[in-house]
Amino acid sequence: MKIDSFFKRINRTSDMYLFLWVSIFLAVIWPHQAMALIFTVTSTADTVDIFPGDGFCTTGAGVDCTLRAALQEANALGGAHTINVPAGNYALTRVGTNEDAASTGDLDVTTDVIIAGAGNGNTIINGNGIDRVFDIIGAGTAVTITDVMIQNGNLTMAAGNQNGGGIFVTIGATLTMSDVTLTGNTAVDGGGILNNGTLNVTRSSLSSNTATDNGGGIFNNLTMTLTESTLDGNSAGIRGGGLTQQGNAALTNLTISGNTAAAGGGGMDNTAAAGVPVVLLNCTIADNIDTNGSPVGGILNNQTINLQNTIIADNTGRDCSLSGTFLTDDNNLDSDGTCGLSDPNDLPNTNPRLGNLADNGGPTETQALSDNSPAIDAGSNTNCPATDQRGIARPQDGDNDSNAICDIGAYEVEAAGGGGGGEVIFGGSSGGGGGIACSLTPQARPSVPIYFFIPLILGLRMLFRKLVEKI
Numbered sequence: 001m002k003i004d005s006f007f008k009r010i011n012r013t014s015d016m017y018l019f020l021w022v023s024i025f026l027a028v029i030w031p032h033q034a035m036a037l038i039f040t041v042t043s044t045a046d047t048v049d050i051f052p053g054d055g056f057c058t059t060g061a062g063v064d065c066t067l068r069a070a071l072q073e074a075n076a077l078g079g080a081h082t083i084n085v086p087a088g089n090y091a092l093t094r095v096g097t098n099e100d101a102a103s104t105g106d107l108d109v110t111t112d113v114i115i116a117g118a119g120n121g122n123t124i125i126n127g128n129g130i131d132r133v134f135d136i137i138g139a140g141t142a143v144t145i146t147d148v149m150i151q152n153g154n155l156t157m158a159a160g161n162q163n164g165g166g167i168f169v170t171i172g173a174t175l176t177m178s179d180v181t182l183t184g185n186t187a188v189d190g191g192g193i194l195n196n197g198t199l200n201v202t203r204s205s206l207s208s209n210t211a212t213d214n215g216g217g218i219f220n221n222l223t224m225t226l227t228e229s230t231l232d233g234n235s236a237g238i239r240g241g242g243l244t245q246q247g248n249a250a251l252t253n254l255t256i257s258g259n260t261a262a263a264g265g266g267g268m269d270n271t272a273a274a275g276v277p278v279v280l281l282n283c284t285i286a287d288n289i290d291t292n293g294s295p296v297g298g299i300l301n302n303q304t305i306n307l308q309n310t311i312i313a314d315n316t317g318r319d320c321s322l323s324g325t326f327l328t329d330d331n332n333l334d335s336d337g338t339c340g341l342s343d344p345n346d347l348p349n350t351n352p353r354l355g356n357l358a359d360n361g362g363p364t365e366t367q368a369l370s371d372n373s374p375a376i377d378a379g380s381n382t383n384c385p386a387t388d389q390r391g392i393a394r395p396q397d398g399d400n401d402s403n404a405i406c407d408i409g410a411y412e413v414e415a416a417g418g419g420g421g422g423e424v425i426f427g428g429s430s431g432g433g434g435g436i437a438c439s440l441t442p443q444a445r446p447s448v449p450i451y452f453f454i455p456l457i458l459g460l461r462m463l464f465r466k467l468v469e470k471i
């Protein structure tokens, strides 16, 4: 239709006001990009958004919002958004690896998003063996994942990038993960996670993940903090059953237990470059296995690791390799004398009398110290974290001599009679809602597409014409 004839048709006052009102209405309701949206997933189906970028998470099947659709919508809008994922089993079914638009295979995240489940036993995101589960993409992308289980990602059958079975973090991206269980994921390197960016893990369990090469639980290439978490039952076909470590790493209140590697470092393999800080503070590295002929079940260290208040014990073969350097800040314990512990308050060649990995309270499993463990009150209060891995306050007077001193390892024995501290209660799960389709916060507003201004422009033009006619 020609513009002139269009104007002739609508050249009446009522049409003009209609255009004005429509344009004002659209401008008001249209979400602006700078504001954060909150999407609430309403379906466990694995279907795509019908129109990514319109501000609404809608798959076209009724009003359902799926996890994949919510990510597509968030990615298309850009900015920072929140996706609440209620309890349920969210299995990926859209086959297609090496795709980065969240349309097939893994769930690609290219903008800042908080993905909040309803608890790591309730919200289960299942890779279903068709690809990895999450792909965190792009320099500056910051993603937070809480209160979900991530399982059954598998990349070993695919061509292309076969690393990071549960999650892959690209260069420049940041993943912050808390209260997450990551289990049963498989890849070539980094069965659970491969990190090329920044990885922060808190109060999480990485268990029974598999790397056919290195890093069963995690393969870290750049920057990583692991806090109040457990890596257990992970395996590697070559090195680093629990963890392969090639970057900057701060491990605090961490348990690495019962992991297996075929060629060294059942618990952990460290090849960070010289001078890159690798610090283990109040960690317990125990019962890890190396199936190699000259095994190092605990830590295979080819560079430098700084140990503080840390237990390395009961691993098959050797607790530590001889090839690297262990800088100890005192107050460490090993069970076979292989970790080079020589400071006055170190306890080399000492049985820490650890319990088996078990639920001892707190969000993750730990290995308790038995009542007569030599690790009790044998740590240093310098740099001692404010709680143990479970959230129990440190230090406590575990040997009942009226002197509260930090224990060695990730577990703090509570003082008899409850003196010396108490449990620190962490915030609860951020649960997903339910029932209502993709909900927008009232202030949620992406930018207005230019075509929404067309009625406004036409209306103003008509208003101008009317004024000219009256003059």
Ligand SMILES: [Ca+2]
Residues within 6 Å of the ligand: 049, 050, 051, 052, 053, 054, 055, 056, 057, 058, 073
């Ligand atoms: Ca949409």
Ligand SMILES: [Ca+2]
Residues within 6 Å of the ligand: 098, 099, 100, 101, 106, 108, 135
């Ligand atoms: Ca991808």
Ligand SMILES: [Ca+2]
Residues within 6 Å of the ligand: 096, 098, 099, 100, 101, 102, 103, 104, 105, 106, 107, 108
């Ligand atoms: Ca994908």
Ligand SMILES: [Ca+2]
Residues within 6 Å of the ligand: 376, 377, 378, 395, 396, 397, 398, 399, 404, 405, 406, 407, 412, 413
């Ligand atoms: Ca103590």
